[in-house]
Amino acid sequence: MLLNYNDSFKLSNPNLKLSLRALRSNPQMPRQTQKRKKSKHWAQRHLNDTYVKKANQSGYRARAAFKLEEINTRHKLIKPGMRILDLGAAPGSWSQLSSQITGTHGLVVAVDLLPIQPIKNVQFIQGDFCNTDIQAQIIVQLGNKAADLIICDMSPDLTGIRITDQANMENLLQSVFNSLENLLNPNGDLLIKVFEGQLLADLRKSLNSLFKKVINIKPDASRKQSREFYLLARDFKAA
Ligand SMILES: C[S@@+](CC[C@H](N)C(=O)[O-])C[C@H]1O[C@@H](n2cnc3c(N)ncnc32)[C@H](O)[C@@H]1O
Numbered sequence: 001m002l003l004n005y006n007d008s009f010k011l012s013n014p015n016l017k018l019s020l021r022a023l024r025s026n027p028q029m030p031r032q033t034q035k036r037k038k039s040k041h042w043a044q045r046h047l048n049d050t051y052v053k054k055a056n057q058s059g060y061r062a063r064a065a066f067k068l069e070e071i072n073t074r075h076k077l078i079k080p081g082m083r084i085l086d087l088g089a090a091p092g093s094w095s096q097l098s099s100q101i102t103g104t105h106g107l108v109v110a111v112d113l114l115p116i117q118p119i120k121n122v123q124f125i126q127g128d129f130c131n132t133d134i135q136a137q138i139i140v141q142l143g144n145k146a147a148d149l150i151i152c153d154m155s156p157d158l159t160g161i162r163i164t165d166q167a168n169m170e171n172l173l174q175s176v177f178n179s180l181e182n183l184l185n186p187n188g189d190l191l192i193k194v195f196e197g198q199l200l201a202d203l204r205k206s207l208n209s210l211f212k213k214v215i216n217i218k219p220d221a222s223r224k225q226s227r228e229f230y231l232l233a234r235d236f237k238a239a
Pocket residue numbers: 061062064065087088089090091092093094095111112113114127128129130153154155156157172
């Protein structure tokens with residue numbers, strides 16, 4: 001079906017309206033060119049980013065390492081000998097940093113849908129964290145014990161449609177909350193990425209009932225324009 005720009009007024013699907021509006025904003029520019037322009041802009045911003053440069057110099061696989069480093073410096077989460085579960089670990093910078101601190105007497109178990117290159121003292125499981133078989137594998141890798149700390153930087157593939165991204169994120173968070181009894185030690189801590197939005201108040205409420213203290217953190221290394229920030233929940237009140 002061919003659509004005229006003015007057809008957007010008749011459409012009931014809001015996503016179609018959005019894409020038509022985007023086309024109308026520059027009807028001369030083919031979509032492929034707009035996409036190429038966007039990825040060029042992303043590549044340029046990435047190359048100029050201070051934290052990307054710092055990550056390259058320090059051997060971290062992602063600039064995300066500096067978000068965890070900053071949070072850890074301020075809140076002293078990671079200690080030598082700890083058992084840590086890293087959810088949404090690829091490409092692996094949080095696992096790199098964590099395993100450097102936990103050392104040979106500690107253990108990091110990392111999970112992601114995507115593969116990662118091996119990291120010393122890190123046991124990696126490739127799969128969907130929401131899958132209960134993967135959660136069973138995590139317990140085995142943790143030595144049939146729960147973790148002292150869960151760090152979760154998982155985020156679904158973003159569609160750019162706020163309501164869809166929020167719903168996908170909520171599913172991930174729900175899986176984490178449901179698994180806490182099995183995967184986190186009493187008095188353990190959880191650091192978890194969230195997006196600003198309507199559900200935030202509910203999320204905080206759930207965490208407040210499960211942990212003794214919950215705080216919001218927006219690290220300097222998190223891009224200002226990003227809606228992400230982190231909730232740090234301390235002292236898990238296991239049932
Ligand atoms: C922002 S990246 C994490 C970066 C990582 N913290 C680092 O330092 O390298 C988010 C990751 O979440 C993963 N992810 C999303 N949904 C997932 C799921 N259901 N199970 C496991 N990993 C998932 C993605 O594959 C992606 O690699």
